[in-house]
Amino acid sequence: MGRGDGSGRIVSPPGADDTDTGILHVDMDAFYAAVEVLDDPSLRGLPLIIGAPDGRSVVSSASYEARRFGVRAAMPVGQALRLCPHAKIVPPNFPRYQEISANVMEIFESITPLVEPLSIDEAFLDVRGVRRLWGSPGEIAQLIRRRVQSEVGITCSVGVASTKHVAKMASTLSKPDGLLIIPGAATQRFLDTRPVRAMWGVGPKAAEALESRGIRTIADVRLTAPDVLERAVGAASAVRLQALARGEDAREVETTRVEKSIGHEETFDHDVDDREFLRSELLRLADRVATRLRRAGWEAGAVAIKVRFADFTTVTRSQTLSEPTSVGQRMGEHAQGLLEHVHRRDPVRLIGVRAERLRESGGVSALWDDDAEWRRIEGALDDARARFGARMITRARHVGTGEGRGAPQHPRAHGLD
Structure with missing residues (x-):
């Protein structure tokens, strides 16, 4: 199969058979790096590492030139620089990536209403119903590639198949800047x-x-x-x-997706072994997660934590709640309880809180609301943050901890998954 560095790439010849297809998987090529090159053409052809410049951060993305040295996403930047010492580090610009992603998704939606974004840089499209407008699935894939290149300025790879699973496999094989079509009759031969x-x-x-x-x-x-x-x-x-x-995949392209989780995590400037500080951080992160839950109109049915130690070993713990909640205090208390079940006491590099099993707020309520008082307090805090800014309102226990005791200098907020 194709590798993350583009070697082993397989593409279809012009006019390839696209009989019995109709599902496209479109994936931007090294998206973050491509946007940086779009904004600064002098970066073209260079090995790029997208990440914070400190060696303790992780690689968000890398150009294909850097990937050929073994650089991969989620790798520590320090390790990436040892593999590719001449790489150029570019700090990520997430608002810009979101902007370019929106432009790409607009192109998709101008072709078919059946678009399922998987992430900021990839999506499934069902084009079976728009053949009279735009041509066969293979022709539509070529049209998308041309439009993304000419209207946005970056490249994408497209897999065309009869199912989502095969389409996604095909797009991976065709990267970068390729098109691979798997006609229905060739599905089993391709898979085997x-x-x-x-x-x-x-x-x-x-x-x-x-x-x-x-x-x-x-x-x-x-x-x-x-x-x-x-x-x-x-x-x-x-x-x-x-x-x-066997080539069987009944999953349809879903135009509306229910968020599976909302989370925040922090990577510390210095490894932390202060257990009370970690407990405080969990409560602070739970507050941030809960704020986003309330803003989106969701409640969590479960809470999870992630703890990454200095040696990069990562453990997770989760707990189902007796009643769904969007109250940060209760989520924080559960997160702190989960930390007690992590028996390692060596220094911690990263810690995170995640709300899982989301459902819309206002479902079936318990007869007695143990969170009523905290719900009232946190609702008042939401109003205050809306008036004075999110950074101006916090718990008293967090005042003065933002820039010390191993507090993170580069907080990383992980969005809706």
Whole structure:
């Protein structure tokens, strides 16, 4: 399969057969780096690392020139610079990326109303109903690539297939700046030769579990006895993977998506071993998450924390709530309780809080509201922040902690997933 650095790229020839297709997966090429080059053409051709300039931050993205040295997203910047010492570090500009993303999505929506954004830089499109307007799926894919290049100034790669799973695999193989079409009749032949790691949703751990049992290709997944597959990845995943290995994927392009989680996390300038400070940080992060929940009209049915230690080992803990909530105090208390179940006491590099199992506010209420007083207080705080600014209103316990005791200099807010 194609790699993150663009090697192993496979593309379709002009006029390739697109019979029995209609699902497109469009993915921008090294999106953050491409936007930086768009705004500063002198960066073109250079190995770029998008990230904070301090060595403790992580790589948000990298140009293909840097990827060829082994630089990858989520890698510590210090490690990336050891792999590619001559790389240029460019601080991320997320508002600009959002702006360019909106321009790209407008192009998609001008072609078909059936657009499902997966992230800031990729989306599924169902073009089966707009053939009379724009041509065959392969022709529409070419049109999209031309328009993104001419109207926005960056490149994208497109996979065209009969299902979402195969379309996404195809776009990955065609990167960068490519188009790969898998006609319906060729789906099984295309899948069978691909490695299990190419399957959408198969992460490193699942891949290792499969490969340790000699299940190395998608054909192996398809032909393996169900009970063997179940022992490797569990019953539910085994059923799903074998269906995908047969080319079966009934998922439609969803034009409206329910947010799965909202979270915030912080990377500290210095590793922190002060447990009380970590507890305070969890409460502060829970307040920020809760504010966003209330603003979006959601409640959380579960709370999760993430703790990354100085050696980059990361652990997560989660807990289902007895009643959904958007109250920061209650979420913070649960997050602090989860921290007590993390028994390692060595220094912490990053900590985060995430609201999960979201539902719309105003659902079935409990007979007795234990959060009524905190709900009133936090509602008043929302009003105050709206008047005076979010940074002006905080808990008294957080005053004076923003620039010391290992507090983060470069906070990272993770958005709706």
